Amino acid sequence: MMHAFEVIVIGGGHAxxxxxxxxxxxxxxxALVTHDRREIGRMPCNPAVGGLGKGHLVREIDALGGEMGRAIDATGIQxxxxxxxxxxxxxxPRAQADKHAYQARMAAVVAAQDGLVVVEGDASDLLVDAPAGSAPTRLRGVVLSxxxxxxxxxxxxxxxxxxxxLMHVGDERTEGGREGAAASTGLSGALERCGFTLRRLKTGTPPRLWRDSLDFSRLETQPGDEVIEPFSFITNELQTIQVPCHLTWTGERTHALIRDNLHRSPLFGGIIEGTGPRYCPSIEDKVVRFADRERHLVFLEPEGRDSAEIYVNGLSTSLPRDVQDAFVRTLPGLERAVLARHGYAVEYDSAPSWQVRASLESKPVAGLYLAGQILGTSGYEEAAAQGLAAGVNAVRSLDGREPLDLPRGGSYLGVLLDDLTTKDITEPYRMFxxxxxxxxxxxxDNAAARLLPLAAAIGLLPEAELRRLRARVAAAERAGRVLRTLRCRDLVHGGSVAASDLVLQAPGGLDAPPLPADIPVELRDAVAAALLPAAGEPTLPARLVEEALLQAAVDLRYEGYIAKQDKMLARQGHLGNLELPEDLPYAGMTTLSKESREKLARLRPANLGQASRIDGVRASDLAVLSVLARRWRDEKEGAS
Known part of the structure; x- marks a missing residue:
């Protein structure tokens, strides 16, 4: 039986x-094709959303009309x-999720969406029209198993x-994409028949512990923030009873047990062929790579408000079950821990991202878009961002519209797409x-202002939400104009201080809207008036007014630095041909990140332009490298 749609999405995860x-x-x-509709939105690994770089992506997804920020606001527990x-x-921002509530909410949103049909099944093949002459292979549909x-x-x-x-625990190997879920085995062959190159990557997950088996008196408590900062601009205010996380550490006994059993590790025994994530290594990898470290921090994170299971963040492992039982109990507070589930590693196929365009449409098959871990990224947030872009671009292409214009200078989503499509990603990619x-x-704080024009052009936000977003951006612009025209005298330290030097502290003082406590009365009144809604604008909740003021003040404070940064980037562009001598001592350049040092030393790029295209060489390191390379060359010439 055949069913006709305009867009088919394969996979019910975050992308x-x-x-x-x-x-x-x-x-x-x-149509959304998934093995089991009850598993839509499942968090198979860390029960959390956000973090450094990742929280920026979630704010951008939200500003463009995506769902992730709203879901975590509704289901977060810390x-x-x-x-x-x-x-x-x-x-x-970062939040611990109630993983079951998050999953249930996402499944409900999908089920309630008009025009979206969930199809349970396993996609096993692609229907394509063979190329005719110079025309590319073109997608016609999908075949289920x-x-x-x-x-x-x-x-x-x-x-x-x-x-x-393929999942690994010790010498046990099981086909599957995660515990209790079957692998998709047919699509890899279908992609290869269409001309795709595939490579193996690897990720892993830690054990889960039963909460009542832990000794919390020996653990350090990590509470949430007193004032909650939501992810979504739609969320007015969050007042929820937060659940604490806890901290503990590995020690020499832990490391000795792991070292003594490395021969039983599929990672070190050569069984696992896939490349793992550099910034989320397994505990056995950490013990080997950082042999000088006496201990490693471990976060104990609840999987839900009422869940009996604790996620052990920092102990990802594929060691045998008996070894996991033993080394977990060497950590303070976990001496009597009972494992609810053991950790495991999973290898999977990915398609190197040079096979897609910036729109995420594949080059081998026209009409086929890729998003998430299949493109070599790791993390829910990176996947969700790509999924949003791929879904929008797929629809825009139906009537011949151009894909989204997302330059890397305007958003983290732009950085992500540019990195994926211009660099050869050889290991799971994480945003920083x-x-x-x-x-x-x-x-x-300025995601809304940066992406408002694009959000309006895309059309995902309902009109009422778009009006709220416009009002939030306009309030920041008005406050910025007031701050720009005034000078403040007699602040905390006395003397004359420019508005751009204001130190933002906790809100207080005026009833509405809230303002930083250290702004003088005359300035407070002017800024307060600027933050009130203009004619026709909706009234904003207090937290968005405060956020608008923060953005205005930070914009002003950073203005000179941003101008200087942009000049430096323009100069770096001209420095693309700056020669990097083949004997440049990268290993000793400790101001560069370790990953950059390793990859530069291995690949030995001929110039700065080539260095900028190496996956893992950070933008911040390129500026430092340009200075170090010239200094080293000058010192070498002076010595001769």
Whole structure:
């Protein structure tokens, strides 16, 4: 039997959800193919959303009309802003999720979406029209393993770890994309027949512990923030009873047990062939790579408000079950821990991302889009961002419209897509603020202002929500104009201080709207008036007014730095031909990140332009490298 759609999305994870919702909300007849509709939105690994770089992505997804930020606001059980003691550019929200509530909410949103049909089944093949002359191979639809055919001119592959998935625990090997779920075995062959190159990647997950087997008196408590900062601009205010996390550490006994059993590890025994994530290594990998470390931090994170299971963040492993039982109990507070589930590694097929365009449409098959772990990324947030872009671009292409214009200088989503499509990603890719050259301008507080024009052009946001977003952006612009025209005298330290030097502290003082406590009365009144809604604008909740003021003040404070940063980037562009001598001593350049040092030393790029195209060489390191290379060359010439 054949069923006709306009867009088919394969996979019900974070990429698939955003792709399917975006396509359906833009009016396309959409099918979401998944093994089990009850598993839509499942969090198979860390029960959390956000973090450094990742929280920025979630704010951008939200501003463009995606679902992830709203879902975590509704189901989070602990909220924190990371890097709060540092500058606003690198601060980022993070939340622990009630994984079961998050999954249930996402499944309900998908089920309620008009124009979106959930099809249970396993996609096993692609229907394509063979190329004629210079015309490319073109997608016609998807074949399910039971013989059903779904016809559509566009499809998004968001298969996660299910594509050729193989799970490892010690010497046990089981086909599957995650515990209790079968692998997708047919699609890999279908992709290869269409001309795709595939490679193996690897990820892993830690054990889960029964909560009542832990000794919390020996653990350090990590509470959430007193004032919750939501992810979504739609959320007015969050007042929820937060659930604490806890901290403990590995020690020498832990490391000795692991070292003594490395011969039983599939990772070190050569059984696992896939490349694992550099920034989320297994505990056995950490013990080997960082042999000088006496201990490693471990976070104990509840999997839900009422869940009996604890996620052990920092102990990802594929060691045998008996070894896991033993080394877990060497940690303080876990001496009597009972494992609810053991950790495991999973290998899966991915398609190197040079095979897709910036729109995420594949080069081998026209009409086929890829998103998430199939493109070599790791993390829910990176997957969701790609899913949103792929879903929107698939629909836009149906009537010949251009794909989204997302330059890397304007958003973290732009950085992500540019990195994926211009670099050869050889290991699971994770977003960091250091990957963005213009990170001073790409902040969580100004995501709405940066992406408002694009959000309006895409059309995912209902009119009422778009009006709220416009009002939030306009309030920040008005407050910025007031701050720009005034000078403040007699602040905390006395003397004359420019408005750009205001130190933002906790809100207080005026009844409405709330303002930083250290702003003088005359300035407070002017700014308060600027933040009130203009004619025709909706009234904003207090938290969005406060956020608008923060953005205005930070914009002003960073203005000179951003201008300097942009000049430096322009100069770097001209420095693309700066020669990097073959004997440059990268290993000793400790101001560069370890990953950059390793990859530069191995690949030995001829110039700065080549270095900029190496996956893992951070934007922040390129500026340092240009200075170090010239200094080293000058010193060498002076010595001769």
């Amino acid at each position: 698939g959800i955003e792709a399917a919702l975006a396509a359906a909300r833009l009016g396309a007849r959409t 909220f924190r802003v990371l890097n709060r003691s540092k500058g606003p550019a690198v601060r980022a 039971d013989g059903r055919e779904l016809l559509a001119p566009r499809a998004v592959l968001a298969t996660g770890t299910f594509l050729g998935g 603020t250091s990957r963005a050259e213009r990170r001073l301008a790409l902040r969580c």
